[in-house]
Structure formats: C-alpha cells, structure tokens
Amino acid sequence: MSAAIAILIIGVGTYLERLSFIGIIGDREVPEWAVLPLRFVSPAVFAALVAPAVLLQDGSIELSPASNPQALATVIALLVAWRTRSVAATLVLGMATLWLLQAVL
Amino acid sequence: MRINQPFIDGSKAVSPLLIGVVPFGLVFGVVAADSVIGPALAWATSFIIFGGAAQLATIQLFDEGVVTVVVIATALVIGSRHVMYSAALVPYFQHFPRWSRFVLPYLLTDQAFAVSMVRFQDLDDPVEQRWFFTGAALTLWISWQLSTLIGVLVGAQLPEALSLEFAIPLVFIALLVLTVRTRPELVAALVGGAAAVIAAPAPLGLGLIVGALAGVAAGVVAHRVTQ
Numbered sequence: 001m002s003a004a005i006a007i008l009i010i011g012v013g014t015y016l017e018r019l020s021f022i023g024i025i026g027d028r029e030v031p032e033w034a035v036l037p038l039r040f041v042s043p044a045v046f047a048a049l050v051a052p053a054v055l056l057q058d059g060s061i062e063l064s065p066a067s068n069p070q071a072l073a074t075v076i077a078l079l080v081a082w083r084t085r086s087v088a089a090t091l092v093l094g095m096a097t098l099w100l101l102q103a104v105l
Numbered sequence: 106m107r108i109n110q111p112f113i114d115g116s117k118a119v120s121p122l123l124i125g126v127v128p129f130g131l132v133f134g135v136v137a138a139d140s141v142i143g144p145a146l147a148w149a150t151s152f153i154i155f156g157g158a159a160q161l162a163t164i165q166l167f168d169e170g171v172v173t174v175v176v177i178a179t180a181l182v183i184g185s186r187h188v189m190y191s192a193a194l195v196p197y198f199q200h201f202p203r204w205s206r207f208v209l210p211y212l213l214t215d216q217a218f219a220v221s222m223v224r225f226q227d228l229d230d231p232v233e234q235r236w237f238f239t240g241a242a243l244t245l246w247i248s249w250q251l252s253t254l255i256g257v258l259v260g261a262q263l264p265e266a267l268s269l270e271f272a273i274p275l276v277f278i279a280l281l282v283l284t285v286r287t288r289p290e291l292v293a294a295l296v297g298g299a300a301a302v303i304a305a306p307a308p309l310g311l312g313l314i315v316g317a318l319a320g321v322a323a324g325v326v327a328h329r330v331t332q
Contacts, residue, residue: 001173003142003146003167003173004142004146006173006176006177007142007146007149007150007153007154007163008153009177010150010153010154010159010163010176010177010180010181010184011150011153011154011155013177013180013181013184014154014155014156014159014180014181014184014187015210015211017181017184017185017187017188017191018184018187018190018191018210018211018213019191019207019210020187020188020191020192021188021191021192021194021195022191022194022195022198022206022209022210023206023207023210025192026195026199028192028195029192030188030189030192036325036328037321037324037325038185038186038188038189039290039324039328040289040290040293040320040321040323040324040325041182041183041185041186041317041321042183042186042280042281042284043281043284043285043290043291043293043294043297043320043324044293044294044296044297044316044317044318044319044320044321044323044324045162045179045182045183045297045317045320046158046277046278046280046281046284046294046297047281047293047294047295047297047298047301047316047320048297048298048300048301048312048313048316048317048320049162049165049179049274049277049301049313050274050277050278050281050298051297051298051299051301051302051316052301052302052305052312052313052316053165053273053274054274055302056302056305059305059306061302070271070274073271074274074278077275077278077279078278078282081278081279081281081282081283082282085282085283086125086279087125087128087129087276087279087280087283088124088125088128090275090276090278090279090282091128091132091272091275091276091279094271094275094278095267095268095269095271095272095275098268098271099267099268102268
C-alpha cells in the first residue's frame with residue numbers, strides 16, 4: 001500500500017472518530033467499558049513512541065551520553081516539560097541540550 | 106458584510122492557544138520536509154489528518170519503515186480521544202443544522218473542544234454556539250496549515266547536522282508530561298514506555314502497539330487498585 005493511500009485512510013478514520021457521536025451515534029453516552037481505557041490512551045501511546053526512540057540504538061538499550069546523547073537530553077526535556085508545561089520550552093531546551101552534548105562529548 | 110460577533114469571539118478565545126500550536130506546526134513542518142514520504146505528502150497530512158500528534162507519529166513510523174497497517178492503527182489510536190470530545194459535544198451539536206453536524210466535526214481539535222465547552226456553558230443560542238465553534242476551530246485550522254507549510258519551506262533549507270529529527274520525541278515528551286496528571290496515568294506511561302522498549306524487536310513495528318496496549322491495561326488496573 002502506498003503512503004498516500006495509508007494517509008487518506010488515516011484521514012477518513014480520524015474524521016469518523018470526530019464525527020462518531022455527533023453525526024452517527026447521536027445522543028448516547030460513551031459505553032462504560034470504554035471510558036476508563038480511553039483516559040490512558042494518550043500517556044500510554046506517547047510513552048511508547050518516545051521510549052524506544054530515545055533509549056535504543058541498534059536494538060539495545062544505550063544510556064551512555066557519549067554514544068547516545070539523546071537519552072540524557074530526554075531526561076532534561078522531561079524535567080523542563082514537567083516544570084514549564086510548555087511544548088515550546090521543552091523543544092528549545094531539549095535541542096539545546098542535545099547540541100551541547102554533541103559539542104562537548 | 107455583517108460582522109459575526111460569536112465567530113470573532115471564538116477566534117479570539119482560541120488565539121492564546123496558538124502560542125502552543127504555531128511552534129508545534131513549525132516543528133512538524135521542519136521534520137516533514139525531511140520525511141521519506143516526501144515534503145508535499147507529509148505537509149498534506151495537515152489537512153487530510155489535521156491532528157499534530159497523529160501526523161507526527163505517522164511521519165516517524167514511515168521513516169522507521171514500520172509496516173503500513175501499524176502506522177494506520179497507531180494514528181487512529183492517537184485520534185481516539187476525539188471520540189470522547191464528540192460525545193461531549195452532542196448536547197450542543199444536536200441543535201445545529203444537519204449539514205453542520207457533518208462538516209464541523211472535521212475541524213474538531215483539542216483546543217476547539219476546550220474553548221467551546223467552557224463558552225457553551227454561558228451561551229444558550231445554538232446559532233451563536235455554532236458560530237463560536239466555527240470561529241475557534243477555523244482559526245486553528247488556518248494557523249495549522251500555514252505554520253506547517255512555513256515549517257516545510259524553512260526545514261528544506263536547514264542542515265542535517267542539527268539533528269532536528271530529535272524534535273519528534275521532544276514534542277511527544279512534552280505531550281506525555283501534559284497528559285500525565287494522576288498516578289494511574291503515570292503508571293500507564295511507565296508501563297507503556299517499558300513494554301514498547303522490551304517489545305521493540307517484534308516484527309512489523311508491532312512493539313509500539315504492544316507498548317500502548319500494555320500501558321492502557323496497566324492504567325486501568327492502577328485506577329482500579331487505587332479506588
């Protein structure tokens with residue numbers, strides 16, 4: 001399947017998610033069994049996207065700042081995000097940390 | 106032309122949130138400029154998908170060479186929060202004209218939902234509600250299209266040595282921290298991240314799905330235990 005078709009499918013699917021209750025299901029509550037799991041989708045998916053991307057190199061966990069500066073930069077970014085709750089500040093200071101580590105190590 | 110006050114109010118209400126949206130859009134564009142799927146298609150996700158986190162995950166997973174079905178599944182799982190927004194808006198949208206119940210959901214975002222839910226409490230007229238939502242949502246849509254486009258144009262000029270691909274996990278780190286407000290949410294994040302690392306060798310990029318499902322399950326269990 002080409003990337004363009006996959007993206008169109010995602011686009012239609014995302015629209016149907018937005019439309020779901022407003023246009024199709026109507027005035028009914030979200031079923032009880034779905035309410036609780038939906039609350040944990042964002043933290044679980046975001047962590048699952050981040051952790052392998054910043055911790056793994058060639059399939060194994062690499063924490064040494066010299067060979068994987070992204071791991072240490074991630075720790076700094078987590079602290080910045082927690083203190084500032086700002087996406088922009090996390091980006092700027094996270095990138096700055098990575099560049100600094102790449103320059104000195 | 107008569108100036109429509111609720112439309113302007115909606116646009117104004119959402120404008121402080123643009124401080125967060127526009128830099129995100131610029132960064133997405135910069136990353137998209139370098140994607141294996143090509144800058145044009147990567148930018149087109151801005152109006153085809155119109156959801157920053159889902160768009161960013163789509164780009165990341167295509168660049169990692171993950172199998173297409175997993176890319177689609179991940180993007181739709183990230184978008185699943187819109188189902189909750191949709192349900193919460195039914196009491197208001199059911200008084201809107203039929204066509205708008207099918208057109209306006211395309212514009213539904215975290216930010217448009219947030220400002221509308223707050224404002225609808227004091228706004229009784231469905232016509233004014235509809236214009237307010239349209240003003241907020243359309244302002245956001247235009248800002249997103251333009252900021253991602255500018256990002257793509259700028260990103261194509263930037264050198265590779267800047268390691269800008271690290272911007273993808275950085276945005277997800279910030280979104281992660283913003284969505285972790287309770288202990289069960291923290292458990293969901295920790296287990297989701299750990300499971301995704303352990304399951305990373307799984308074929309077809311399924312490790313991500315395993316991580317996400319494990320995280321959601323752990324969150325539910327943690328919630329039940331702490332109740």
